[in-house]
Amino acid sequence: xxxxxxxxxxxxxxxxxxxxxxxxxxxxxxxxxxxxxxxxxxxxxxxxxxxxxxxxxxxxxxxxxxxxxxxxxxxxxxxxxxxxxxxxxxxxxxxxxxxxxxxxxxxxxxxxxxxxxxxxxxxxxxxxxxxxxxxxxxxxxxxxxxxxxxxxxxxxxxxxxxxxxxxxxxxxxxxxxxxxxxxxxxxxxxxxxxxxxxxxxxxxxxxxxxxxxxxxxxxxxxxxxxxxxxxxxxxxxxxxxxxxxxxxxxxxxxxxxxxxxxxxxxx
Amino acid sequence: xxxxxxxxxxxxxxxxxxxxxxxxxxxxxxxxxxxxxxxxxxxxxxxxxxxxxxxxxxxxxxxxxxxxxxxxxxxxxxxxxxxxxxxxxxxxxxxxxxxxxxxxxxxxxxxxxxxxxxxxxxxxxxxxxxxxxxxxxxxxxxxxxxxxxxxxxxxxxxxxxxxxxxxxxxxxxxxxxxxxxxxxxxxxxxxxxxxxxxxxxxxxxxxxxxxxxxxxxxxxxxxxxxxxxxxxxx
Amino acid sequence: xxxxxxxxxxxxxxxxxxxxxxxxxxxxxxxxxxxxxxxxxxxxxxxxxxxxxxxxxxxxxxxxxxxxxxxxxxxxxxxxxxxxxxxxxxxxxxxxxxxxxxxxxxxxxxxxxxxxxxxxxxxxxxxxxxxxxxxxxxxxxxxxxxxxxxxxxxxxxxxxxxxxxxxxxxxxxxxxxxxxxxxxxxxxxxxxxxxxxxxxxxxxxxxxxxxxxxxxxxxxxxxxxxxxxxxxxxxxxxxxxxxxxxxxxxxxxxxxxxxxxxxxxxxxxxxxxxxxxxxxxxx
Ligand SMILES: Nc1ncnc2c1ncn2[C@@H]1O[C@H](COP(=O)(O)OP(=O)(O)OP(=O)(O)O)[C@@H](O)[C@H]1O
Ligand SMILES: [Mg+2]
Numbered sequence: 001x002x003x004x005x006x007x008x009x010x011x012x013x014x015x016x017x018x019x020x021x022x023x024x025x026x027x028x029x030x031x032x033x034x035x036x037x038x039x040x041x042x043x044x045x046x047x048x049x050x051x052x053x054x055x056x057x058x059x060x061x062x063x064x065x066x067x068x069x070x071x072x073x074x075x076x077x078x079x080x081x082x083x084x085x086x087x088x089x090x091x092x093x094x095x096x097x098x099x100x101x102x103x104x105x106x107x108x109x110x111x112x113x114x115x116x117x118x119x120x121x122x123x124x125x126x127x128x129x130x131x132x133x134x135x136x137x138x139x140x141x142x143x144x145x146x147x148x149x150x151x152x153x154x155x156x157x158x159x160x161x162x163x164x165x166x167x168x169x170x171x172x173x174x175x176x177x178x179x180x181x182x183x184x185x186x187x188x189x190x191x192x193x194x195x196x197x198x199x200x201x202x203x204x205x206x207x208x209x210x211x212x213x214x215x216x217x218x219x220x221x222x223x224x225x226x227x228x229x230x231x232x233x234x235x236x237x238x239x240x241x242x243x244x245x246x247x248x249x250x251x252x253x254x255x256x257x258x259x260x261x262x263x264x265x266x267x
Numbered sequence: 268x269x270x271x272x273x274x275x276x277x278x279x280x281x282x283x284x285x286x287x288x289x290x291x292x293x294x295x296x297x298x299x300x301x302x303x304x305x306x307x308x309x310x311x312x313x314x315x316x317x318x319x320x321x322x323x324x325x326x327x328x329x330x331x332x333x334x335x336x337x338x339x340x341x342x343x344x345x346x347x348x349x350x351x352x353x354x355x356x357x358x359x360x361x362x363x364x365x366x367x368x369x370x371x372x373x374x375x376x377x378x379x380x381x382x383x384x385x386x387x388x389x390x391x392x393x394x395x396x397x398x399x400x401x402x403x404x405x406x407x408x409x410x411x412x413x414x415x416x417x418x419x420x421x422x423x424x425x426x427x428x429x430x431x432x433x434x435x436x437x438x439x440x441x442x443x444x445x446x447x448x449x450x451x452x453x454x455x456x457x458x459x460x461x462x463x464x465x466x467x468x469x470x471x472x473x474x475x476x477x478x479x480x481x482x483x484x485x486x487x488x489x490x491x492x493x494x495x496x497x498x499x500x501x
Numbered sequence: 502x503x504x505x506x507x508x509x510x511x512x513x514x515x516x517x518x519x520x521x522x523x524x525x526x527x528x529x530x531x532x533x534x535x536x537x538x539x540x541x542x543x544x545x546x547x548x549x550x551x552x553x554x555x556x557x558x559x560x561x562x563x564x565x566x567x568x569x570x571x572x573x574x575x576x577x578x579x580x581x582x583x584x585x586x587x588x589x590x591x592x593x594x595x596x597x598x599x600x601x602x603x604x605x606x607x608x609x610x611x612x613x614x615x616x617x618x619x620x621x622x623x624x625x626x627x628x629x630x631x632x633x634x635x636x637x638x639x640x641x642x643x644x645x646x647x648x649x650x651x652x653x654x655x656x657x658x659x660x661x662x663x664x665x666x667x668x669x670x671x672x673x674x675x676x677x678x679x680x681x682x683x684x685x686x687x688x689x690x691x692x693x694x695x696x697x698x699x700x701x702x703x704x705x706x707x708x709x710x711x712x713x714x715x716x717x718x719x720x721x722x723x724x725x726x727x728x729x730x731x732x733x734x735x736x737x738x739x740x741x742x743x744x745x746x747x748x749x750x751x752x753x754x755x756x757x758x759x760x761x762x763x764x765x766x767x768x769x770x771x772x773x774x775x776x777x778x779x780x781x782x783x784x
Pocket of ligand 2: 312420
């Protein structure tokens with residue numbers, strides 16, 4: 001019996017692959033946009049490169065880069081990214097594209113943010129109404145963007161009462177939580193459009209430039225350790241800033257809505 | 268083969284939970300047997316056998332063999348222990364432990380299966396056997412390595428007359444084949460039939476030891492004669 | 502009323518075939534072929550969650566009968582990782598549990614308590630520790646094992662070894678109590694005692710191993726951290742479920758969950774059948 005069991009396990013392991021591989025840490029919001037499913041096959045086709053995505057929050061993505069456990073990161077939190085490069089963890093920062101954040105809330109819009117003048121104004125209305133608000137609370141780029149807008153509105157989110165729910169979870173989980181509680185939540189547009197469990201939630205406010213969400217690509221410094229594939233990271237960067245990526249990114253749409261704007265500058 | 272006997276127990280004391288279970292007591296067993304141990308319940312027969320076999324620690328005193336070879340001992344327990352294996356594998360087990368070549372194992376096991384009448388059940392689980400069959404199996408398993416000494420703790424308790432006779436025949440054969448028996452029993456008839464030497468235990472001590480026929484016909488003291496009559500002894 | 506209910510639950514395309522349909526059970530009989538026909542028991546307690554579960558069952562059904570390539574891939578990977586971890590963990594835990602049953606030594610009680618305590622170790626903690634050890638800056642970084650199935654196997658081995666060892670120790674202790682006198686009397690070596698107990702107690706040990714399997718196949722916290730849930734590399738059923746839940750696709754998540762349960766049942770049955778046929782042969 002032990003013999004047949006071992007044979008079974010051996011049989012299960014009998015597979016293999018030959019293409020070059022690199023690891024890219026990306027944010028949950030990038031992954032849930034679905035853009036990766038378009039880009040990765042094209043990358044494989046053009047470069048014969050298997051890009052393995054590690055889908056984590058921006059904070060964890062930068063930690064992975066810091067430890068040299070990934071070869072590059074694609075995140076959206078400018079201040080943290082610049083600190084990452086300044087500390088020598090990354091070779092440089094290259095902007096690739098942006099999308100925008102949107103404010104989601106109950107379709108009944110109890111705080112009345114739909115006609116707000118700005119993102120900061122919308123958050124002020126939520127604070128005034130003390131409506132339930134779900135925060136990612138996971139140190140992700142989205143979380144940081146949310147805190148920035150709260151600051152613009154003149155508030156310190158850490159002082160809020162129980163209407164402000166910090167869930168410490170990814171975008172999808174935060175949206176699930178908001179859907180279950182009929183709460184407001186700040187989401188990136190792509191995650192929202194791809195989200196299947198919308199329940200009573202609706203997109204209530206968007207369009208303020210303060211809500212623009214810049215994605216940048218940061219190759220991990222090869223000095224980290226000998227396993228970091230900086231060569232592959234550079235090849236990928238060239239591709240991500242090239243014409244094929246531009247066409248795919250600008251052309252990517254969900255339900256007819258385009259999500260991303262390619263804005264990489266030629267070198 | 269080196270002679271293991273005499274076996275000398277000198278001032279042996281076994282204390283368990285503060286209570287003296289055995290002794291202090293002395294006993295010398297000579298090469299001639301069988302030795303039958305009798306005595307009331309709780310008098311220490313089982314413990315004495317285990318001490319002699321070397322599987323029960325003594326608190327003080329010494330157990331000295333002329334020449335001890337643990338591989339030449341075997342023990343049949345008061346309630347037979349059967350392995351969760353087939354009848355065949357139960358018998359083969361002691362031989363396998365000493366790396367006996369396969370053909371020899373098969374030959375010995377087949378011989379004993381025939382001898383104890385379990386050949387038809389060789390492949391059934393030993394746990395399905397009846398009490399008497401289990402006891403025969405345990406004795407055959409103890410004898411399969413042809414030990415120089417075999418300890419048996421009430422091997423016929425709970426068995427009917429027929430099964431008892433079968434086992435006695437097995438034991439007499441073993442004696443004839445040169446295995447020295449040391450056995451406890453509550454069956455006085457069995458004691459008379461098998462014993463050459465008799466040991467009478469009382470209160471954890473060897474009260475009497477001597478030639479069986481002599482002790483049966485003329486008990487040396489009132490305790491032994493009362494016990495042999497079936498009276499209550501304290 | 503029901504029509505608006507379906508709209509609310511996000512299934513406006515559903516059509517009620519018969520509102521008169523009555524069933525004793527609190528259950529919707531749900532015909533899936535075209536997503537269009539529904540039998541609803543009168544006054545049934547239809548709730549959104551009920552629909553969700555049915556959607557899940559439906560998703561599982563379609564995934565399985567269409568031999569969905571992706572599902573195959575992650576199911577096979579789940580099996581591969583967990584069965585390998587199980588083999589390694591059993592090879593450690595079974596002799597260890599048996600040794601602890603037959604051998605008395607100074608720190609025995611302590612070791613047993615430690616194993617029992619390790620059973621309660623949160624998988625996330627195991628994952629984090631393995632992550633730190635395997636990280637390229639960690640002590641075993643040179644092996645470059647992080648975010649590979651090997652890392653997931655290591656984490657699972659750490660999680661299930663205490664489980665198997667503890668259950669194995671429990672049943673081996675009982676068997677040892679049964680065999681103790683005989684094995685001592687037969688002058689067996691330590692090794693022989695352990696091997697005898699393992700062989701004769703193998704069916705109980707199988708139960709211990711299956712408990713370990715159940716824990717490993719359903720584990721998500723640790724393998725998410727050390728495996729990274731990388732598509733085509735380290736994505737397994739449980740991490741895929743977590744991912745789909747995050748996307749709000751509860752039906753697919755549930756569907757994968759049902760596949761996972763089905764897989765676990767299949768493996769249990771297969772292993773039991775294997776041991777059964779073997780038992781018939783030997784006994
Ligand atoms: N490990 C132990 N701890 C405490 N008491 C014990 C232990 N082993 C034996 N005893 C006690 O020692 C006494 C002798 O026990 P033993 O089993 O040797 O008697 P026995 O003569 O074989 O009795 P029986 O005829 O009923 O089998 C009994 O009172 C028993 O309870
Ligand atoms: Mg007794």
